[in-house]
Amino acid sequence: MATADLGSIEWERSKISTQDINLLKKLGISKKQDSLRFPKEESYPSPPMEYRVSFVDHLIRGLSSPIHDFLCGLLFVYGLQLHHLTPNSILHISIFITLCESFLGVQPNWALWKLIFLLRRNGSSNVAYNIGGVVICVRPDVEYFDVQFPDSVQGWRKKWLYIHEENHDSVEHNIPPFDGNAKIRRRSWDAEASDEEKAATEALMTRIHELQNTRGQELSGIQITAYFLRIRVQPLQARKKPLWMYAGDDDVDCLSIDLPVKDLEKLVRKISSLSKKDTIPSSCGVTPYSSTNALPQNHKTASPVPPLPEGGEVEEWVVVTDDNQAASPRNKRKRGKVVDSGTSKAGASHAEEVIPNAGRKTFNPYEDALVSSGDEDEDPPIDATARTSMSRTLVVSEAQPDGDETSPPQQDTEHPTLVASPRDSSPKRARVDPAKEPAMLIGCSMTPLMEEPLMKEFIRLGTQFIGYRDYAAKLEETLAESNKCADALAIKLEQSDKARKKAEADAATVEDLRKRLHETDAATVEDLRKRLHALSKDICVDYITHHT
Template sequence: MEASSAAPEAGTGRGQEASSSGQGSGVDLSTITRGAWKGSDVTQPEIDWLYRSRRIPAEVSCRLPRDELEPAPEPGEYVVFLAHFERGFGLPASDFFRQFLDFYQLQPHHLPGNAIFYLTCYATFMEAYIGLRPTREAFARFFCLRINSVQGKNIPKPKPPVKCGSCIIGSRQGSPFFNFSGLESCRAWQETFFYVKNKGAADFINLPAYQPRTPSRANWSYNPGTNHIETNRIVRFMEQLMKDTNICSDNIIRAFISRRVLPLQRRSHKISEMCGPRDPTKITSCVLTKEDVVLKARQICQTDMPMDWEWGFLPLSSTNPPTDEACERFPRISAEARGPCRKRDVDKVDPDPYVPWMDLKMGWAHTSRPGNFSTNDSGSDDEVTVLEVTSRGQSIRHRRPKQFEPTLLPPSAPSCCREALRKREMPVASGDTPPGPHILLKQARYHAVPAKLLPPLWGQHKCGVRGPEPTTTREEDLPSPPEVEDTGASNTDVGTEDAGRTEHLVPSAPKKKKKKSTTSSPSKTMPEPSVPAASPPAKGQPETAAPSTAEPPAAPTGQPAAAKPTPPEGTDGV
């Protein structure tokens, strides 16, 4: 393992200097834990989730790591990361992603989770707002690559690069591109590796073979500047777009999330040519609400996107194609026109629903993804990783056995609701009343996560679980090309098992009305229940007041009733 970190870099000799300086100072680089391999804890239910959500096609087989700390693929296997799949990556990898790796001589383990997010945002802007396939020339104009080296006071310069995540993608100085912020707590992403392999002769992976080496920094200084004609036109087009519209970085983030598409996956056509819920490039035909789009965005980046967001500039689609001026400025738009493709069947349930942070595979809560709450899971799911925050703010992960596995909840239900259900099902003494929803939600807080990192409280369900979806359909089946077989290896229908949709778990408490002054009309105020001012508790009863089981009072005249959650508006039917 030391040999991989001390491998010499081509044409520079920096690797040899780093190795000799580290050995000369007596520093044992094998003891460095930052950016080092620490094994993998990916489970089979997480692999099943990748198949259900069409992130991995059926033509690819997956194998879980055993007890190795560093990847040890067998012949024909490739190393991939679950953290990458959660940020817009999918198999087979897109041609742009493969060209990016080959041009800079990088491996997937060189790119941390935030780097994949930046690549996803760049590809989304190129396809959804210009109508072009992403290119390395435009990427090099907007972004630069930096080395992530081992840190330590005892390590002399030049410091060697870390083994995992050694390539950092950042905005180039003076770049006109949008600014994005990844998660600062995206740690332990390298613990999500596993192996994939093609089942047949066709390549459904499109990744370079695994090599346990550090980056050679080839072409890292490449910048076309103003020498590339199309890139110059892209810069002028983007500057004019920012001037004429309200487009911002949040538009780009919610574009690929709401479209349910993976920008770094090989697809039959671009985002600008998508044609409705049955488009074959979607991972699912199900539609996300505005709230779910925001919550999913906050899982992969830092954003202040409001829950009632509106499009600053509508992304392109088959019903909103690029303008004639854009097609004239960029001839490649017409050259990359979509060919015939087939429609996809409508999904009955969402295979990739919103899951709270406690069930993410990265960040502060290092636990399992959807599907790991079933009692029929393998023995590897008998333990759950929890996080404790010490008085100094340090995070410590440890494993504890699961003590309760309710079977009445869907697989994607968060742990807070399961704890609440467990307390409600506990036997109570005769005459006792179970605590109300407000007490359950207070008791079911995420004890392991600081308050500032909790997911936002939206709607009337503070646990982040949404009620039943409205029965009305919100997307129309837009016209699409003839239904002929798609010969491309893109977004193949895989898997028959679907994750359950989240259900209404805890009844929402009626909203409290603000007390008005005594001079206001009594007919406009909510009637308060007549409760004795100082009634002593009954013998053997707790002093806490039991929640009322009566129906909530009707809304007063002149005030509309609480509206049901509705899907987002303005998604242009795509």
């Protein structure tokens, strides 16, 4: 059955409440001027120049701009955009960076990340989601912190907004511009740590197990989450100092002062599965590294980071294979279908199988996207030679979510199938490469059309033109709205002037009436006085006359 890719259909008018805006203000995320912009009437994102599309639920889980280099590297390696990641996936990355910097005392370690995590497609055989279409989950054979994610993050897809991401001189420090129709392609989702990387991270994994299991000082995923939320330093933001140099409320990377306990507990419950009956830790079982708890002497902090595009080239995405060798994204690898329980720890208990070309069903790019590591828009392999592959089986979610991020049921991971080491002498699986299609040529040149430097420059200029054109259109709309407001204000000013003149005329009339009334009252009193005097005089004369 064909898989329906929702694409731009998922986008609708943003519905951010006043409560959400107040929460962002309280957390200090919107403190910097123009750091956020809220959509108006548009039902499809159209970010202004130097802005990217994000979500309220991403921001409250540790995301802020400018974006941390580790996250930029993840997006590049996995071929993703920000809106492809679910809120729980964003929280996974925030917790990992906080763990590395605050409790291991190292930069976020790429080899350690590959050892702990893998990615899976958030969808089913019938639906392939675009917004939140990728879920980061813990490998089933790894002992890691239980984060206690909520079963469902309701309505997060409807709360999108624009975050400011300034363009840097070097392209590798920029996240990809927003593309709501960008298809999710599995480039290196199953990349595992090599034997050398496993050996290099053995001490870090040992320390993680100590943090989890030291009696009386156990560290949990909720404690790590509460820690970075309380100190108000966003893990996924490019910062001036690592977290092991955190200096309290005066730290240059703090967005606001420490959260009060009441607000912290409310926020932790909002992004986790904890209820009002559960206790929220206000401190960690282990003291994190900071300016008051310095790293041990001779402690090495450098760590390998995800590869970023080099030389400003971002059109040709590089794939990091299992042995850390760069490969072309068009080298597709075949994988058999496996079943996924959809838990936060992905299952890997099914063996891989090679699907031959003969008798293959009609190619469906959307359905294959759920099980294939290649690009969705390529043709199926045709008459290709078999090669070897070290890729690991990916898991596929068969449960269809209800439109919001959900945590699938638990699965039995008691006997996971271990993947052979690249140095193992076991038989290697066959990998099929698609036949190359004839390239479009310019004149008699053998260079593909899209690889021509002139064509690349033309595409770059065209993209900039479209961006400036959209920006100019928005400015024209803003100017038109300002003109309307100015006209309305002019009309109100004219009405106010008329009302003032009428009030002044009425006041003059009232003053005239008051004077006339005063004069009338004075004349009447004087007349009455004279009449009274004359009457008194007459009475006196009559009295004298009568008695004489």
